[in-house]
Amino acid sequence: MLKYGFVGPALLLLIALNIFPLGYNIWLSFTNYDLSGGDVKSVGTRNYREVFNEPRYAAAIRTTALFVAAAVLIELVLGYALALALRGEFLGKGFVLTVLLVPMMLSPAVMGLFWHLIFKGDYGIFNQTLGAAGLPEPQWLTDPGLKLAACVIVDVWMWTPFMMLISLAALNSIPRHIYEAAEIDRAGAWTVFRRITLPLSAPLLLLAVLLRTTDALKQFDYVMVLTGPNDAATQTLSALLYQTSFGSFRVGLGTAYGFVVLVAVIAVATLFTRYLDRLQRSR
Amino acid sequence: MRNIVFALALAFAGCGDGGGSSGPGPGPGPAKDGPKAITIWWAQWAPADGLQELGRDFEKETGIKVTVHQTPWPDYQNQVNLEFGNRETKFDIVIGDSQWIGRGASKGLYIELTDWLKGAVDMSTVHPRAAKYLCEYPPGSGRYWAAPCETDAIGIAYRRDWFEDAKEKAAYKEKYKRDLAPPATYEEMRDIAEFFTRPADKRYGVSWLTGRGYDALTMGFEQVLYAFGGSWGDEKTFKVQGHINNDGAVAGLEYLKSMMKFSTPDGAKLDYGQCLEPFDNGSTAMLVNYFAFYPEISKKFGDKAGFCPMPKKGDRRFASLGGQGMSISAKAPKERQELARQFIKWFEQLKIQKEWIKKPAGFPANTDILKSEEFRKASPYNAAFADSVDILVDFWNVPVFGELLAPVQQYVGEAMDGKRSAKDALDAIATEHEEIFRKARENGDLPK
Numbered sequence: 001m002l003k004y005g006f007v008g009p010a011l012l013l014l015i016a017l018n019i020f021p022l023g024y025n026i027w028l029s030f031t032n033y034d035l036s037g038g039d040v041k042s043v044g045t046r047n048y049r050e051v052f053n054e055p056r057y058a059a060a061i062r063t064t065a066l067f068v069a070a071a072v073l074i075e076l077v078l079g080y081a082l083a084l085a086l087r088g089e090f091l092g093k094g095f096v097l098t099v100l101l102v103p104m105m106l107s108p109a110v111m112g113l114f115w116h117l118i119f120k121g122d123y124g125i126f127n128q129t130l131g132a133a134g135l136p137e138p139q140w141l142t143d144p145g146l147k148l149a150a151c152v153i154v155d156v157w158m159w160t161p162f163m164m165l166i167s168l169a170a171l172n173s174i175p176r177h178i179y180e181a182a183e184i185d186r187a188g189a190w191t192v193f194r195r196i197t198l199p200l201s202a203p204l205l206l207l208a209v210l211l212r213t214t215d216a217l218k219q220f221d222y223v224m225v226l227t228g229p230n231d232a233a234t235q236t237l238s239a240l241l242y243q244t245s246f247g248s249f250r251v252g253l254g255t256a257y258g259f260v261v262l263v264a265v266i267a268v269a270t271l272f273t274r275y276l277d278r279l280q281r282s283r
Numbered sequence: 284m285r286n287i288v289f290a291l292a293l294a295f296a297g298c299g300d301g302g303g304s305s306g307p308g309p310g311p312g313p314a315k316d317g318p319k320a321i322t323i324w325w326a327q328w329a330p331a332d333g334l335q336e337l338g339r340d341f342e343k344e345t346g347i348k349v350t351v352h353q354t355p356w357p358d359y360q361n362q363v364n365l366e367f368g369n370r371e372t373k374f375d376i377v378i379g380d381s382q383w384i385g386r387g388a389s390k391g392l393y394i395e396l397t398d399w400l401k402g403a404v405d406m407s408t409v410h411p412r413a414a415k416y417l418c419e420y421p422p423g424s425g426r427y428w429a430a431p432c433e434t435d436a437i438g439i440a441y442r443r444d445w446f447e448d449a450k451e452k453a454a455y456k457e458k459y460k461r462d463l464a465p466p467a468t469y470e471e472m473r474d475i476a477e478f479f480t481r482p483a484d485k486r487y488g489v490s491w492l493t494g495r496g497y498d499a500l501t502m503g504f505e506q507v508l509y510a511f512g513g514s515w516g517d518e519k520t521f522k523v524q525g526h527i528n529n530d531g532a533v534a535g536l537e538y539l540k541s542m543m544k545f546s547t548p549d550g551a552k553l554d555y556g557q558c559l560e561p562f563d564n565g566s567t568a569m570l571v572n573y574f575a576f577y578p579e580i581s582k583k584f585g586d587k588a589g590f591c592p593m594p595k596k597g598d599r600r601f602a603s604l605g606g607q608g609m610s611i612s613a614k615a616p617k618e619r620q621e622l623a624r625q626f627i628k629w630f631e632q633l634k635i636q637k638e639w640i641k642k643p644a645g646f647p648a649n650t651d652i653l654k655s656e657e658f659r660k661a662s663p664y665n666a667a668f669a670d671s672v673d674i675l676v677d678f679w680n681v682p683v684f685g686e687l688l689a690p691v692q693q694y695v696g697e698a699m700d701g702k703r704s705a706k707d708a709l710d711a712i713a714t715e716h717e718e719i720f721r722k723a724r725e726n727g728d729l730p731k
Contacts, residue, residue: 032726034390035364035365035367035368036364036367036368036386036390036392037367037368037369038390038391120549121547121548121549122485122547122548122549122561122566127548137548139548139549141549141552142548142549142550142551142552142700143700144697144700144701144702227495227552228494228495228496229496230495230496230689230692230693230696231495231693231696232696232697232702233700233702243689246360246364247685247686247688247689248683248685248686248689249364249386249685250686
């Protein structure tokens, strides 16, 4: 009984803050609930039929998938590279690590606002720097081919330190004696990396990728601030949900979108965790 | 199973805090300091400050305290609609955008003022366009859901000092064979914008409302749409095909897109505040925005700034309507609704309207005031504003206006970005609008 006593309050909180809202949202997704209230009527599966027939939904899935793939991949590569560079001891390591972690500590919405100024076409510092180096000055926030890239840049800037942190933990968890044994066997740097460093750090890297993927799938802050929620070039699933619920006032339809997103996130997370499990068992 | 539970936990963990962003608070509740008080919600801008000052005068006269709570424009619509979802609203009067009136009327959010307003206000002194767009739903029905508060229009601010510079005038005359003057036609506007565009000197011809959030791009495009011969659709039948995508509409959108060559590099994406920046920093010759923003321009530039209405295309001249009417919340307690009526009646008196126009961007709908020389001379922009009221047009104010706005913002934006042709963009809008109206008709959301 004591164990239930310890777990009970947390469980109650989980139910109140997660389970109940989930159930309520599922119910809303079968209604015509309007943002300003009024009579609520059941509409059956109409909202879900609209979700799957709406071309904007397919476009938002593509945009979100592209954003997640680009951002998470770049963060993984850059974060891992930084971790490899910083794993050894050197003077000022603590200070360097602290500075590198600063972007992660800041509010994404505030960072989006700062980057909005940085990306400004005429006086933004990004283009001024490019111009000073004799490079072209693209219009990050108006060129339809670059708007999503701008969002990716901001995400990479903010969350590469997170990947770096997890990668550092992964690298530091590899026992030293394995490297010593490889040294004795005269293994080259590339062989050591390919056969020891990468495989042994993979489980934690995958966990980091899983965490970043589930976070990036619900990307909203930068999109809202940099381009607005109704820009086709950057309309992620969350932005579409926002636009539907708050722009068109159709909260019932918005919750249907939200539930489909939740199922997608759970599916992705399930695949990852199954793979991670298999990886752990094979070690 | 274990994996699914873990995955669920991860998903919910992700749901906790993605960005730490938080909207503005709902603002103070109804003023409870004295026995009688009302709360008015409005967007955060200069006219709201002016209204608060008048509210203090009202309190001195009647003992009824008035609090004007201001919400930044980007959040205003959301906050108001969320508040309407409560059983009782914190506001008694909401000064809502003209597009909100259909929704407010049909969803039972606003109190109908038809019988009361005719007795409280001489409606014959209210400019017919202001009455139609700010107060009436359905349009032309004679049913009122708001009293006029702020009438606004899009117009042009321009650098008079640049226009009157002798060297510039001579160079312009030599190139375009006519005098450099505030644009009377869209062709002249294009020439002037081209003339003043000198990117090497960081000088630009025009800064236009083109923002992708809420409705800035729609408002920036609307007057061009109508001037070039298009329209949003038939107000009675809600037919859209052949109106929004006729040849004139296509030409209008192509014109607007072509003007972006004479704007700042991010000129195709300027929201209300951002649109002011290029003019404010002294780099741009002309600004296309609402008159309500021009008191600050006039204060900063003094005689160097001039103001004029939107130009013509042929004999067609239109200006996008702005402005809001005062609506009484149907979810406010009855006693406060009565106090709200008292305030509105007091505000609409001619002597108070004459005080209202002395406040920055206090623009009236009263025809006597609009025609008066006193009003026209009261500020550098008043005359241009008064001339613009006669040519006002507005977006759909039906309950589904939010759904109608989204495709306009998106597809016109895509045309501006070069992702679609003007014709494709307008055809896409027409198709979506017809579908939205079809569904709205089925759900009984359209006026009969």
